[in-house]
Amino acid sequence: MSETVKVADAKTHLSQLLAKVEAGDEFVIARGERPIARLVPIDDKERRRAAIADMFAFRDGPGLKPVSADEIAAWKHEGHRY
Structure with missing residues (x-):
């Protein structure tokens, strides 16, 4: 459960609050x-984990389409090294 702190008290005791936040x-x-805010x-x-899940969702969703061997060959002819 969260403890509520007034803005003025948070400003005055920020270092102590951050130490407690680091402790959980x-x-x-x-x-x-x-x-107005949560610390x-x-x-x-x-x-x-969330970032990795987002990347997989993008990769597996409609965001990207598979690249064909013909496209890769065409890129090589354009001077790409991939």
Whole structure:
């Protein structure tokens, strides 16, 4: 569960909040009673997995079409080294 912190307190204690976030805590930053932001640890492993999943989805979806051997041969004749 997240703890709510007022903007002024977050500004004053940012270093301490970041240390707690690094330890796994989460905070909601509020202006008055209205929540405006969330301070959470970054899960790099999950971001990498999501990026890889996005690349596979693009590759396997309508975004790319297979390249034929004829197209590759034509590129070689155009001076491409691939």
